[in-house]
Amino acid sequence: MNFLSLLDKACKKNDSLLCVGLDVDLGKTGHGTSSVTDSIFDFNKKVIDETASYVCAYKPNIAFYEMYGIEGLQALIKTIEYISDDIPVILDAKRGDIGHTAQAYAKSVFDVFKADAVTVNPYLGYDSLEPFINYKDKGVFVLCLTSNKGSSDFQIPQQDEEPLYMHVAKHVKKWNVNENCGLVVGATNAQMLKDVRSEAGNMPILIPGVGAQGGDLESSVKYGITKDRNRAIINSSRGIIYADKPGIEAKRLRDEINRYR
Amino acid sequence: MNFLSLLDKACKKNDSLLCVGLDVDLGKTGHGTSSVTDSIFDFNKKVIDETASYVCAYKPNIAFYEMYGIEGLQALIKTIEYISDDIPVILDAKRGDIGHTAQAYAKSVFDVFKADAVTVNPYLGYDSLEPFINYKDKGVFVLCLTSNKGSSDFQIPQQDEEPLYMHVAKHVKKWNVNENCGLVVGATNAQMLKDVRSEAGNMPILIPGVGAQGGDLESSVKYGITKDRNRAIINSSRGIIYADKPGIEAKRLRDEINRYR
Numbered sequence: 001m002n003f004l005s006l007l008d009k010a011c012k013k014n015d016s017l018l019c020v021g022l023d024v025d026l027g028k029t030g031h032g033t034s035s036v037t038d039s040i041f042d043f044n045k046k047v048i049d050e051t052a053s054y055v056c057a058y059k060p061n062i063a064f065y066e067m068y069g070i071e072g073l074q075a076l077i078k079t080i081e082y083i084s085d086d087i088p089v090i091l092d093a094k095r096g097d098i099g100h101t102a103q104a105y106a107k108s109v110f111d112v113f114k115a116d117a118v119t120v121n122p123y124l125g126y127d128s129l130e131p132f133i134n135y136k137d138k139g140v141f142v143l144c145l146t147s148n149k150g151s152s153d154f155q156i157p158q159q160d161e162e163p164l165y166m167h168v169a170k171h172v173k174k175w176n177v178n179e180n181c182g183l184v185v186g187a188t189n190a191q192m193l194k195d196v197r198s199e200a201g202n203m204p205i206l207i208p209g210v211g212a213q214g215g216d217l218e219s220s221v222k223y224g225i226t227k228d229r230n231r232a233i234i235n236s237s238r239g240i241i242y243a244d245k246p247g248i249e250a251k252r253l254r255d256e257i258n259r260y261r
Numbered sequence: 262m263n264f265l266s267l268l269d270k271a272c273k274k275n276d277s278l279l280c281v282g283l284d285v286d287l288g289k290t291g292h293g294t295s296s297v298t299d300s301i302f303d304f305n306k307k308v309i310d311e312t313a314s315y316v317c318a319y320k321p322n323i324a325f326y327e328m329y330g331i332e333g334l335q336a337l338i339k340t341i342e343y344i345s346d347d348i349p350v351i352l353d354a355k356r357g358d359i360g361h362t363a364q365a366y367a368k369s370v371f372d373v374f375k376a377d378a379v380t381v382n383p384y385l386g387y388d389s390l391e392p393f394i395n396y397k398d399k400g401v402f403v404l405c406l407t408s409n410k411g412s413s414d415f416q417i418p419q420q421d422e423e424p425l426y427m428h429v430a431k432h433v434k435k436w437n438v439n440e441n442c443g444l445v446v447g448a449t450n451a452q453m454l455k456d457v458r459s460e461a462g463n464m465p466i467l468i469p470g471v472g473a474q475g476g477d478l479e480s481s482v483k484y485g486i487t488k489d490r491n492r493a494i495i496n497s498s499r500g501i502i503y504a505d506k507p508g509i510e511a512k513r514l515r516d517e518i519n520r521y522r
Binding site for chain 2: 023025061063064066067068069070073074077092094095096097098099101102104105107108111112113121122123124125126127128129143146147148149150151152153154155157158159160164167168171
C-alpha cells in the first residue's frame with residue numbers, strides 16, 4: 001500500500017490526526033540495569049501499546065537514537081518493527097545530500113530502518129530529493145518552515161519575491177509527480193501555515209511544535225487541514241511520551257484536535 | 262588540540278590540502294565471505310594505510326555506512342578509531358535539526374562516532390548549528406554551495422540581494438565566535454568559490470566535487486585557498502579509493518594540488 005493510503009486509513013480508523021514523536025531521552029528517564037537498547041525499546045513499547053488506538057502515525061527522530069550509537073539504533077529498528085503495519089512510521093531524519101549519496105540515505109531509511117516515510121532537507125535541491133521520491137510507495141516530507149527561532153535566518157527572508165519556505169512549497173508541489181510528497185511546517189505561525197496549505201493542495205503537512213514548543217493547537221489544526229479536513233499530521237513528542245499516562249494524554253490531545261477539525 | 266590547529270598541522274606535516282572521502286560501496290567492490298563490517302573496514306584500512314602520508318584529512322560520508330545498517334555503522338566507528346590522531350576526520354553527515362535535536366546529533370557525531378569535524382545543513386538557521394559550534398575543539402563545516410545541479414533550486418537564487426549561498430557564508434562568518442566554523446563549497450563554479458573565499462576570511466573551505474563530479478582542480482585550489490595558501494580542503498573520494506593504487510593516486514593528486522597552490 002502506498003504511504004498516502006496507509007496514512008488516510010490510519011487517520012480514519014483511529015479518527016485521528018495525532019502523531020506521536022518517539023524521542024526518548026534516557027537522561028530524563030534513566031535506564032536502571034537494562035541495556036540501552038532494551039531501555040529505549042521498553043519505553044517506546046509502553047508508549048506505543050498505550051497510544052496505538054489514538055494516533056495516525058508515529059515519528060521517531062533518529063537523532064535521539066544515534067546519540068546512543070549502535071545500541072540506540074538497534075532500539076530504533078526494534079521500535080519500527082514493533083509498530084503495527086497499519087500505522088505509518090515517519091522517520092524524522094532531515095536527510096539531504098547530492099544524488100549518489102541521497103540514494104544511500106534512501107536505502108538506509110526505507111530498506112534498513114524500514115520507515116514508511118522520511119523527513120528531508122531541501123537545501124540541496126531536486127536531485128537530492130529524487131532518490132527518496134523514487135520510492136513511490138514511501139512518503140517524503142520536505143522541510144518547509146520550521147518551528148525554531150533560526151527559521152528567520154534563511155527560510156523566511158524573500159527569495160524570488162516570496163519567502164524561501166513558500167518557494168520550497170511551490171517546488172515540492174511541482175516535484176510531487178508520484179503523489180508521495182508532503183511538507184513540514186512548524187506550528188508556531190498560523191498565517192504562514194495557512195499560506196503553505198493554500199499552496200500545497202492535498203499534500204499532507206506534518207506539523208511539529210505544538211505542546212513543548214508552544215505552537216497554538218487550534219490554528220495548527222484549522223489552517224493545516226485540507227478542505228475535507230484531513231492530511232494535517234499534528235505531532236506531539238515530549239507532551240505525550242513523558243505524561244504519567246501516555247494513552248490518556250494521547251486520547252485527550254486527539255479529541256482536542258478533532259474539536260478544531 | 263582544537264580542530265583548526267589539528268588541520269593546519271596535518272596540512273603542514275604532509276604538505277597537503279588533499280582530503281580523501283571514505284565512501285566505499287560494497288556493490289562495487291564486493292565482500293566475498295567476510296562480514297559487511299570487516300569488508301568495509303578492511304577496504305578503508307588499506308586505503309588509509311596507503312594514503313596517510315599524503316592527506317590533510319579523511320572524510321567518511323555517513324550515508325554509505327548507514328545504508329548497511331548496524332554493521333555499516335560499526336565499520337564507521339572502527340574506521341575512525343583506526344585513523345591516526347594526527348589526521349582530522351570530517352564526518353560528512355549534513356545534519357540539521359532544531360536545537361534540542363541538534364544537541365543529540367552533536368553528541369552522536371562527536372561523542373559516539375568521535376569525529377573531529379562535521380558537515381551541517383544551514384536551512385534551519387543558527388540555533389540548529391549552535392550545539393555543534395559549542396563543541397569548541399571540533400570543526401563545523403556549514404553547507405554553502407553544493408556541486409550538484411539542484412544547487413540552482415534554492416542556493417543560487419537571490420535572497421536579501423545576494424544569492425542564498427552568500428547569505429549563508431556571511432552568517433557563518435558572524436557565527437564563528439569559537440573559530441571552529443568552515444564552509445562547504447563545491448568545486449563546480451570557480452567564480453562563486455572566489456566570491457565565498459573573499460567573504461570567508463581565513464575560515465577553512467571544504468571543496469568536494471573534483472574528479473568524479475567534474476570540478477576543475479586548478480581553479481578550485483587557486484580560488485579556494487587563503488592568502489597564505491592554506492585552508493582549502495580538496496576532497497576526492499571515488500577517484501582515489503577505487504584507484505588500482507590509492508597511495509600513488511593520492512600522492513599524484515596532492516602534488517598536482519600543490520602545483521596550483
